[in-house]
Amino acid sequence: xxxxxxxxxxxxxxxxxxxxxxxxxxxxxxxxxxxxxxxxxxxxxxxxxxxxxxxxxxxxxxxxxxxxxxxxxxxxxxxxxxxxxxxxxxxxxxxxxxxxxxxxxxxxxxxxxxxxxxxxxxxxxxxxxxxxxxxxxxxxxxxxxxxxxxxxxxxxxxxxxxxxxxxxxxxxxxxxxxxxxxxxxxxxxxxxxxxxxxxxxxxxxxxxxxxxxxxxxxxxxxxxxxxxxxxxxxxxxxxxxxxxxxxxxxxxxxxxxxxxxxxxxxxxxxxxxxx
Amino acid sequence: xxxxxxxxxxxxxxxxxxxxxxxxxxxxxxxxxxxxxxxxxxxxxxxxxxxxxxxxxxxxxxxxxxxxxxxxxxxxxxxxxxxxxxxxxxxxxxxxxxxxxxxxxxxxxxxxxxxxxxxxxxxxxxxxxxxxxxxxxxxxxxxxxxxxxxxxxxxxxxxxxxxxxxxxxxxxxxxxxxxxxxxxxxxxxxxxxxxxxxxxxxxxxxxxxxxxxxxxxxxxxxxxxxxxxxxxxxxxxxxxxxxxxxxxxxxxxxxxxxxx
Numbered sequence: 001x002x003x004x005x006x007x008x009x010x011x012x013x014x015x016x017x018x019x020x021x022x023x024x025x026x027x028x029x030x031x032x033x034x035x036x037x038x039x040x041x042x043x044x045x046x047x048x049x050x051x052x053x054x055x056x057x058x059x060x061x062x063x064x065x066x067x068x069x070x071x072x073x074x075x076x077x078x079x080x081x082x083x084x085x086x087x088x089x090x091x092x093x094x095x096x097x098x099x100x101x102x103x104x105x106x107x108x109x110x111x112x113x114x115x116x117x118x119x120x121x122x123x124x125x126x127x128x129x130x131x132x133x134x135x136x137x138x139x140x141x142x143x144x145x146x147x148x149x150x151x152x153x154x155x156x157x158x159x160x161x162x163x164x165x166x167x168x169x170x171x172x173x174x175x176x177x178x179x180x181x182x183x184x185x186x187x188x189x190x191x192x193x194x195x196x197x198x199x200x201x202x203x204x205x206x207x208x209x210x211x212x213x214x215x216x217x218x219x220x221x222x223x224x225x226x227x228x229x230x231x232x233x234x235x236x237x238x239x240x241x242x243x244x245x246x247x248x249x250x251x252x253x254x255x256x257x258x259x260x261x262x263x264x265x266x267x268x269x270x271x272x273x274x275x
Numbered sequence: 276x277x278x279x280x281x282x283x284x285x286x287x288x289x290x291x292x293x294x295x296x297x298x299x300x301x302x303x304x305x306x307x308x309x310x311x312x313x314x315x316x317x318x319x320x321x322x323x324x325x326x327x328x329x330x331x332x333x334x335x336x337x338x339x340x341x342x343x344x345x346x347x348x349x350x351x352x353x354x355x356x357x358x359x360x361x362x363x364x365x366x367x368x369x370x371x372x373x374x375x376x377x378x379x380x381x382x383x384x385x386x387x388x389x390x391x392x393x394x395x396x397x398x399x400x401x402x403x404x405x406x407x408x409x410x411x412x413x414x415x416x417x418x419x420x421x422x423x424x425x426x427x428x429x430x431x432x433x434x435x436x437x438x439x440x441x442x443x444x445x446x447x448x449x450x451x452x453x454x455x456x457x458x459x460x461x462x463x464x465x466x467x468x469x470x471x472x473x474x475x476x477x478x479x480x481x482x483x484x485x486x487x488x489x490x491x492x493x494x495x496x497x498x499x500x501x502x503x504x505x506x507x508x509x510x511x512x513x514x515x516x517x518x519x520x521x522x523x524x525x526x527x528x529x530x531x532x533x534x535x
Contacts, residue, residue: 158370158447161331162432164357165364166384166439176383180374 028241032234040235048213049221049236056129056217057197060136064144064193069186072148073174087149093142101138102206109134110207131208132215140197147189151182188251195247199240287443287475291337291347293327300324300499306443306475312489313479315496316518321479322367324496325447328477329364330357341475342442363436363444363474368452369428371420371435378416380435381406388439406438410468425453426461433468444469446478450485462488483522495519 032040040046075083075090093101109115109131111124125131155178163177179186201219208215210224218236225232289304300320304311315321326332328339330346338348341362347354372380381403385394394402407413410430420428429449436444453461466488469476478489486493486507493510495503495518503515514520 156368156370158366158368159372160370161326161329161357162364162366162370162435163372163383163387165329165360165362165441166435167358167361167387167389168383169358169387172387177372181372 025241028234028237032231032238036231037235037238040229040232041239043232045212045216046221046225046232046236049216049218052129052132052213052216053198053218056132056136057194059133060140060197061190061194063133063137064141064197065186065190068141068144069148069179070174072145073152073170073178075145076149076152077170090142090145093139094146098139098200098202099206102135102203105131105135105138105203105207126207127209127211127215129208129214132204132217135203135207136197136200139200139203140193143196144189144193147192148182148186151185151189152178154185155181184254188254191247191251191254195244198243286342287328287477288340289328289338291327291334291339291349293323293332294335295320295323295332298323298499300327302327302496302499302501304477304494304501306477308473308475310469310472310476310478310489310491312486312491312493313477313496314483314486314493315479315481317481319496320499321481321496322447323499325445325477325479328443328445329362330355330360344442361439361441363439363441365429365432365436365444365446365449367447369420369432369449371428371431373420376417376419377412377423377431377434378403378407380431381438384435384438402438406434410434424457426457426464429453429461429465433465437472441474443474444472444476446476448480449478450480450482450488459488466490486522 041050071090075087096104106126107113109124110126113124113126116124125134159177159181160173163173168176198217199219200217201223204215204217205220205223210216210220212221212224216224218240222233222236222240225236286308287304287306289302292299292301298320300323302324313321313324323332327334333354334347334349336349338350339346340348341360345351345353346360346362372383375383382399385399385402388394393399404413407416410433412427412430412434415423415427420431423431429452432449449465450458450462462485469478469489469491478491480486490507493505493507494501495510495516497516497518503510503519510519511523514523
């Protein structure tokens with residue numbers, strides 16, 4: 001009896017947080033009718049923001065996957081101390097506040113930034129669509145890298161050693177063995193990373209600004225719309241929430257691969273035979 | 276410290292020590308065109324020894340020569356990477372590629388060879404076919420590893436390790452993954468197949484019961500050192516350590532002569 005009460009109490013306390021997390025999302029979902037949503041989404045400024053977000057997050061994702069996969073592979077394969085340090089540094093953008101990231105990007109790539117001076121760029125890269133991509137890559141890449149490093153590390157060592165023993169170098173091992181085996185986990189990491197890029201707000205505002213059509217992504221459009229027209233903000237909010245739920249579902253199914261179901265069934269059968 | 280003497284004889288010659296954290300491995304091994312079964316309790320350094328030979332761990336001092344080719348020599352500052360050693364390797368649990376069919380495993384091995392030693396495409400096809408047939412895998416060529424039985428997986432791991440004609444073969448606990456029902460049959464096949472090979476073969480196991488299948492020379496590894504070497508019957512007659520005495524007492528297989 002005592003135990004049951006204890007569980008009830010713990011559940012009630014925990015339920016407070018669960019309710020707090022869920023309530024705003026539910027409120028968002030039920031705050032607008034279908035017609036209002038449609039009207040909000042077809043607004044020309046919203047269309048421009050959607051287009052910009054689609055393009056910049058796609059470019060960001062390509063950059064992150066193309067550059068991030070080799071980096072994750074090198075870090076995962078190495079057991080030396082520098083690799084551990086690099087791994088720790090790679091997590092930094094996750095905990096650095098986005099506004100700080102925006103200032104840091106300005107200092108490095110802005111008009112007076114180190115890179116602009118080094119490359120003798122007159123205007124710098126800040127406040128352009130390129131800056132949007134850079135801000136997105138900066139905040140979203142660690143999510144892909146973390147997932148990819150973990151995915152590569154979880155590959156059975158015997159598989160990789162066997163591939164090396166027949167003569168497959170690091171490049172061939174990555175393309176032909178590691179990426180196909182880690183594939184579902186890499187996709188899940190890419191989806192999470194893309195979702196983070198899509199939601200990027202703070203660093204973009206600081207480093208790229210909020211110019212409609214050029215640097216105003218969907219989150220910035222929501223911020224601007226809230227002052228003028230709540231319905232547009234709600235419509236965009238519902239859209240992003242829907243996408244987020246979709247990404248969550250995709251990475252969930254990728255992390256629980258159904259393709260090994262037959263294998264697992266086989267194991268259960270053999271266990272049954274032994275008993 | 277002895278001077279490294281050049282060896283031209285076919286075979287595997289390993290004399291080295293390696294400091295792995297707090298564990299020290301100090302080994303001297305000579306294996307001709309035969310099978311050497313290396314046995315030792317858990318934690319004796321068997322897998323580490325195999326990884327040192329393979330090149331996955333660095334030697335602290337000493338050398339490894341296979342068929343006259345120096346794979347590692349600390350005095351000469353030579354340490355070939357795994358990819359260039361040309362050693363056949365069957366890892367524990369076989370390390371098969373879950374996304375590649377039986378045939379693709381062998382194709383992967385052959386196309387991983389450096390260009391100058393890679394056979395032409397028709398020769399590759401022939402080599403793969405010969406390998407599949409000799410290990411009774413020809414009818415399973417399109418299957419994925421998860422569609423194979425334990426014995427078939429083991430044969431596939433062997434085929435992948437041998438198709439590119441390595442200069443030595445290393446097997447890490449090849450019998451540990453088998454269930455009790457098929458263990459005898461698969462072990463007997465493996466033992467007779469290894470007898471047909473003409474390269475130095477090193478098989479490690481922690482289970483003395485496995486020795487009964489192999490009419491081979493046995494070396495006992497304990498705490499990073501080889502404490503005894505000889506045929507199975509010799510070990511049983513004069514156990515050199517409590518570990519050997521224990522399994523000699525427990526098991527009385529037929530006394531087998533080492534081959535050759």
